Amino acid sequence: MKYTSALIQEAVESLSALPGIGRKTALRLALFLAKQDPARSLRLAESIQRMVEGLRECSICFAYSDSDVCEICSNPGRDRSTICLVETVRDLMAIEETQQYKGLYHVLGGLISPIEGIGPDQLNIAGLVKRVATNPPQELIIALRPCIEGDTTIYYISRQEGMEGIRLSMIARGISFGSELEYADEFTLSRSLAGRIPYHPKDNS
Amino acid sequence: MKYTSALIQEAVESLSALPGIGRKTALRLALFLAKQDPARSLRLAESIQRMVEGLRECSICFAYSDSDVCEICSNPGRDRSTICLVETVRDLMAIEETQQYKGLYHVLGGLISPIEGIGPDQLNIAGLVKRVATNPPQELIIALRPCIEGDTTIYYISRQEGMEGIRLSMIARGISFGSELEYADEFTLSRSLAGRIPYHPKDNS
Numbered sequence: 001m002k003y004t005s006a007l008i009q010e011a012v013e014s015l016s017a018l019p020g021i022g023r024k025t026a027l028r029l030a031l032f033l034a035k036q037d038p039a040r041s042l043r044l045a046e047s048i049q050r051m052v053e054g055l056r057e058c059s060i061c062f063a064y065s066d067s068d069v070c071e072i073c074s075n076p077g078r079d080r081s082t083i084c085l086v087e088t089v090r091d092l093m094a095i096e097e098t099q100q101y102k103g104l105y106h107v108l109g110g111l112i113s114p115i116e117g118i119g120p121d122q123l124n125i126a127g128l129v130k131r132v133a134t135n136p137p138q139e140l141i142i143a144l145r146p147c148i149e150g151d152t153t154i155y156y157i158s159r160q161e162g163m164e165g166i167r168l169s170m171i172a173r174g175i176s177f178g179s180e181l182e183y184a185d186e187f188t189l190s191r192s193l194a195g196r197i198p199y200h201p202k203d204n205s
Numbered sequence: 206m207k208y209t210s211a212l213i214q215e216a217v218e219s220l221s222a223l224p225g226i227g228r229k230t231a232l233r234l235a236l237f238l239a240k241q242d243p244a245r246s247l248r249l250a251e252s253i254q255r256m257v258e259g260l261r262e263c264s265i266c267f268a269y270s271d272s273d274v275c276e277i278c279s280n281p282g283r284d285r286s287t288i289c290l291v292e293t294v295r296d297l298m299a300i301e302e303t304q305q306y307k308g309l310y311h312v313l314g315g316l317i318s319p320i321e322g323i324g325p326d327q328l329n330i331a332g333l334v335k336r337v338a339t340n341p342p343q344e345l346i347i348a349l350r351p352c353i354e355g356d357t358t359i360y361y362i363s364r365q366e367g368m369e370g371i372r373l374s375m376i377a378r379g380i381s382f383g384s385e386l387e388y389a390d391e392f393t394l395s396r397s398l399a400g401r402i403p404y405h406p407k408d409n410s
Contacts, residue, residue: 029226071210
């Protein structure tokens with residue numbers, strides 16, 4: 001692609017380094033940023049800069065935070081007796097979105113994966129073990145995605161010293177709402193059969 | 206969506222103001238920017254800032270430019286006897302991409318559209334008329350997209366004082382390469398029939 005301006009070219013190159021943004025989309029975005037009210041475009045640049053420079057990790061749960069302790073860990077309204085273990089901050093946000101969970105979190109930052117060269121030391125597992133030892137929760141809910149790496153990670157964590165007395169639970173696995181049984185993989189389908197739950201018809205009287 | 210950090214929230218809001226970027230994509234981009242090498246994320250912010258603050262319009266052709274006269278207008282290698290009229294800088298770049306055109310450009314900045322309240326005064330038409338009067342080209346190629354607004358704009362320009370002596374041409378309209386005749390609209394198909402060109406089989410002897 002030929003550009004009439006090196007400034008546009010630079011912006012396109014930076015934008016197209018973002019995931020899922022190709023060169024054509026990057027050009028469209030750059031020209032949009034060039035055309036709209038400069039104050040708005042500058043606000044985007046500044047918000048990225050501020051985020052990159054100001055963002056920290058919560059020292060308790062390892063979620064992204066603006067200060068040493070994140071808004072969830074410092075919120076006195078949250079149930080401190082439950083910790084939910086998630087892989088990423090995005091998973092945390094997805095659970096928050098449901099508005100069903102009022103406890104605390106712990107962000108692992110990944111899953112144990114020998115193939116990708118990710119060992120326990122690269123994850124926030126030591127922090128979890130220490131946290132649980134210092135202040136044992138009544139329940140540790142494991143909300144990792146169902147996969148070999150997730151299962152390996154769960155197993156590894158459950159075998160750590162100090163985890164014996166902790167009540168562990170796992171989010172339910174099965175067929176997603178709205179999906180077709182015929183398209184479910186055998187593993188999921190057989191697990192959802194094995195993990196069936198009693199059905200009690202609602203009393204409509 | 207709940208965010209664990211106001212800095213992330215701000216970045217997501219700025220990113221989701223971009224065309225075609227929803228909140229989920231904006232969050233994905235913000236977390237990517239937060240996670241990757243800070244130098245790269247800052248480079249993006251800086252390139253947007255530099256572009257917004259430094260970008261100008263070429264005083265001759267109205268394309269985006271880093272200086273008073275753009276790289277195409279100031280390039281001595283370009284054919285100065287032809288001007289190609291385009292709606293946007295993106296159209297200019299698309300034509301440049303073909304590597305088939307070596308002349309100059311003129312960027313209108315839009316099309317006359319009474320419905321959208323865009324009149325000739327909001328477009329770079331006066332600049333074109335003045336440019337053509339000062340330095341008449343041998344040919345003015347009109348490369349506006351085929352639509353009512355495009356045709357209105359072409360007609361308006363052709364009736365301006367000083368345009369009488371200028372040889373005007375229009376890019377060919379017809380069936381796109383690779384598209385199916387049965388799916389072409391009637392207008393395009395009838396125009397492509399009326400505008401048929403003689404076929405000369407290649408001499409393979």
